Amino acid sequence: xxNTAPPAAAxxxxxxxxxxxxxxxxxxPSTHGVLRVILKLDGEKIVDLDCxxxxxxxxxxxxxxxxxxxxAAPYMDRLDYxxxxxxxxxxxxxxxxxxxxxxxxxxxxxxxxxxxxxxxxSHLLWLxxxxxxxxxLTVFLYCFREREDxxxxxxxxxxxxxxxxxFRVGGLxxxxxxxxxxxxxAFCDLIGGRIDEYEGLLSANRIWLSRTRGIGVINAGDAxxxxxxxxxxxxxxxxxxxxxxxxxxxxxxxxxxxxTGANGDTYDRYLVRLxxxxxxxxxxxxxxxGMPEGDFRAKxxxxxxxxxxxxxxxxxxPKGELGFYLVSDGSxxxxxxxxxxxxxFNLQAMRRLCIGHFVADxxxxxxxxxxxxxxxxx
Amino acid sequence: xxxxxxxxKKILFIDLFQGLAITIREMFTPAVTEQYPRQRSHVYERFxxxxxxxxxxxxxxxxxxxxxCAQVCPENCITVKREKNPETKKFELTGYVFDMRRCMFCGxxxxxxxxxxxxxxxxxxxxxxxxRDFVLExxxxxxxxxxxxxxx
Numbered sequence: 133x134x135n136t137a138p139p140a141a142a143x144x145x146x147x148x149x150x151x152x153x154x155x156x157x158x159x160x161p162s163t164h165g166v167l168r169v170i171l172k173l174d175g176e177k178i179v180d181l182d183c184x185x186x187x188x189x190x191x192x193x194x195x196x197x198x199x200x201x202x203x204a205a206p207y208m209d210r211l212d213y214x215x216x217x218x219x220x221x222x223x224x225x226x227x228x229x230x231x232x233x234x235x236x237x238x239x240x241x242x243x244x245x246x247x248x249x250x251x252x253x254s255h256l257l258w259l260x261x262x263x264x265x266x267x268x269l270t271v272f273l274y275c276f277r278e279r280e281d282x283x284x285x286x287x288x289x290x291x292x293x294x295x296x297x298x299f300r301v302g303g304l305x306x307x308x309x310x311x312x313x314x315x316x317x318a319f320c321d322l323i324g325g326r327i328d329e330y331e332g333l334l335s336a337n338r339i340w341l342s343r344t345r346g347i348g349v350i351n352a353g354d355a356x357x358x359x360x361x362x363x364x365x366x367x368x369x370x371x372x373x374x375x376x377x378x379x380x381x382x383x384x385x386x387x388x389x390x391x392t393g394a395n396g397d398t399y400d401r402y403l404v405r406l407x408x409x410x411x412x413x414x415x416x417x418x419x420x421x422g423m424p425e426g427d428f429r430a431k432x433x434x435x436x437x438x439x440x441x442x443x444x445x446x447x448x449x450p451k452g453e454l455g456f457y458l459v460s461d462g463s464x465x466x467x468x469x470x471x472x473x474x475x476x477f478n479l480q481a482m483r484r485l486c487i488g489h490f491v492a493d494x495x496x497x498x499x500x501x502x503x504x505x506x507x508x509x510x
Numbered sequence: 511x512x513x514x515x516x517x518x519k520k521i522l523f524i525d526l527f528q529g530l531a532i533t534i535r536e537m538f539t540p541a542v543t544e545q546y547p548r549q550r551s552h553v554y555e556r557f558x559x560x561x562x563x564x565x566x567x568x569x570x571x572x573x574x575x576x577x578x579c580a581q582v583c584p585e586n587c588i589t590v591k592r593e594k595n596p597e598t599k600k601f602e603l604t605g606y607v608f609d610m611r612r613c614m615f616c617g618x619x620x621x622x623x624x625x626x627x628x629x630x631x632x633x634x635x636x637x638x639x640x641x642r643d644f645v646l647e648x649x650x651x652x653x654x655x656x657x658x659x660x661x662x
Contacts, residue, residue: 203584206616270533277542284554291556291630297616305621309556332532336525434622 151179156494158187163498164261165505169482176490181483188509196469201227201436202301204466209295211473212507214257216296217250217286218449224299225380226445226456231301231438237424239303240382244419245316246289246298247381247447248412252323253282254450254502255405255412259330262402262499266343271333278326281319288312301436303429313420320413320420327409334402344398348485348497351396358484359477362452363408364501367393367401374448386418398500405502437464451475451502473507553632558615560633561608563651564626571652572627575601579619579628587612588619608651610636610644 156169163169166187172180192211196204208223209216221243228235235243260275283293288309290298298305334340350360355368365372373390375383391407393400440462446455452474459468478501485497519525544551553559564572575592591605608628620629628651638644638658646655 199584203582203618206584206614206618270529274536280542287557288554289556291554291558291617292615295614295616305617306556309554329532333529337529338520338525 150174154491156491158184163505164503167479167498167503167505167508169494169498171491171494173491178486178489178491178494181486181494183479183482185479185505185508188505190510192510193469193471196466198465200464201231201438201466204469205300206295206297209297210506211471211510212254212449212451212454212475212504213294214504215250215254215450216294217246217290217298218254218447218454220296220299221247221381222445222447222449222454223456224301225447226443226458227301227436227438229445230441230443230458230460231432231436233302233430233432235303235381236427236430237382238426239299239428239430241419241423242289242304242308242428243299244382244386245416246286246296248416248419249282249285249316249319251412251450252409253279253286255409256282258405258450258499258502259402262496262502263334263340265495265499266340268334268337268340271330274326274330274333278323281322285312285315285319288315300429300432302432303427307428313423316416316420320417323413324410327406331406341399343493343496344402344500346395347398347489347493348500349395349397350481350485354484355396355481358481360452360481361474361477362448362450362502363401363404364452364478364481366391367404368396369394374446374453378446380445380447382419383415385422386415388415398496401500435464437462446472449474451504451507452478471507471510473510475501475503475505476508479503479508553634555632557632557634558617558620558630560631560636560655561610561613561619561628561646561651562631562654563606563628563648565652571603571648572625573603573606574625574627575603576624577601578622578624582618582622584616584618585612585614603648606648606651608646610646611641 152173154171154173156171157163158166158168168184168187170182170184171178190210192207195207199207205220205223208219211219256275256279260272263271286296286298287293289312290296290305350368352368352370355365356370360368361372369392371390371392374380376390388411391404391411393404438460440460442457442459444455444457446453453472454474455472457468457470457472458466461467481501482497486494489497566572575590577590577592580588580590587609589607590603591607592601593604594600595602615630617630633654636655643655
């Protein structure tokens with residue numbers, strides 16, 4: 133008996149087997165929606181992680197198949213509800229590409245202004261909630277104050293604060309209202325100083341630095357392989373922005389820089405987003421200066437029947453590449469609408485970013501990826 | 511920056527006081543919050559809220575029963591009841607139902623209306639105690655929804 137090996141269970145390290153499974157969400161305040169993260173923990177350290185999505189599924193792709201091309205547009209507000217205007221732009225742009233509609237230059241400029249305002253609004257909400265998750269509550273209140281100004285401009289122009297339904301196939305829903313240019317300029321004058329203020333609160337703060345530096349590091353190669361896009365990709369140093377790479381609307385007319393990070397950690401992604409807000413302001417001012425006269429909407433038949441075919445149109449939404457793949461069979465309803473949302477792809481990086489970090493860092497990493505569950509679950 | 515200067519900065523909490531200075535400065539700026547029930551927020555003209563139907567100077571409806579709003583509505587929440595007048599060969603409105611339970615305030619109906627009859631007005635206080643109050647018939651659409659009175 134003495135020379136037979138003991139059973140495997142007796143030799144295995146006892147402590148290592150004791151992996152605790154912890155459910156974070158779906159009702160956790162820092163998951164920004166209804167995301168369930170299943171954490172496997174060794175003490176406080178994350179050994180493995182799995183994301184459970186689908187709690188907010190409404191079947192928008194299927195709904196769109198049963199609506200006309202124009203009638204499906206308001207549903208796209210409900211994807212990334214923080215940047216509804218960007219969703220409108222991507223969907224409407226895809227339909228225009230399919231139907232071969234030319235958009236008047238004035239409409240293009242207003243579209244750029246509204247989308248860039250939304251980019252600032254989205255980044256402000258991200259910064260506020262991200263900072264609040266990490267423990268800086270003050271920034272949250274300041275960010276929401278500035279976001280309110282943008283929502284007012286959107287309400288004045290489109291008629292709604294969140295579900296804007298801003299654009300129509302061929303242009304805008306209505307011409308810009310009186311006072312739009314002045315209000316937007318006043319906001320642009322204000323926001324530059326405000327961004328400096330957020331930077332003053334956070335960038336040098338030792339708590340902020342120790343919570344974000346070296347947390348959730350991903351190198352450029354891995355980021356591209358996973359399919360990250362938007363600021364999450366640029367934080368790793370990849371200079372890829374669809375506004376420059378495949379210019380749409382009037383973006384080729386404007387001058388702006390693409391900010392990139394060096395280390396690919398949470399702090400770099402924070403700096404990239406702050407700089408993006410400044411660049412968005414630059415674009416808005418250029419678009420306001422060069423605003424052409426003319427129509428705001430091209431002539432489009434009331435019942436739109438694009439020729440049979442397929443098209444893919446993508447834009448640089450605040451969170452990354454947002455694309456619409458439309459298939460037309462020549463009827464008034466789309467045959468297939470496929471949405472390529474940035475948040476869904478950015479969420480794939482969660483596992484790689486989190487392993488080895490602590491539970492408290494998961495909160496920071498969810499924040500830094502800037503996900504919106506409305507768009508992931510659709 | 512030399513390591514010594516960095517250390518001094520760290521010991522004296524310079525970074526934290528920088529942030530604190532901004533917070534203190536903000537304390538002297540006016541408050542931006544609205545005290546809602548007492549203070550009403552400013553709503554812009556284009557805001558899409560409570561649906562209303564217009565009448566002309568004699569109190570007659572502007573609706574010509576063209577059915578365009580019902581066709582364009584993505585949620586199918588509008589029903590236009592109409593009958594063809596055999597003499598004039600034109601449609602006449604016999605009833606109009608707006609089901610606000612399904613409405614998502616996209617504004618397509620007011621955009622397509624040829625007579626500017628149906629409009630989404632800036633009235634935004636739409637909470638009701640009874641779900642049946644959200645199915646609006648023609649008189650309610652012309653008069654406006656009954657306002658909810660809250661007991662003290």
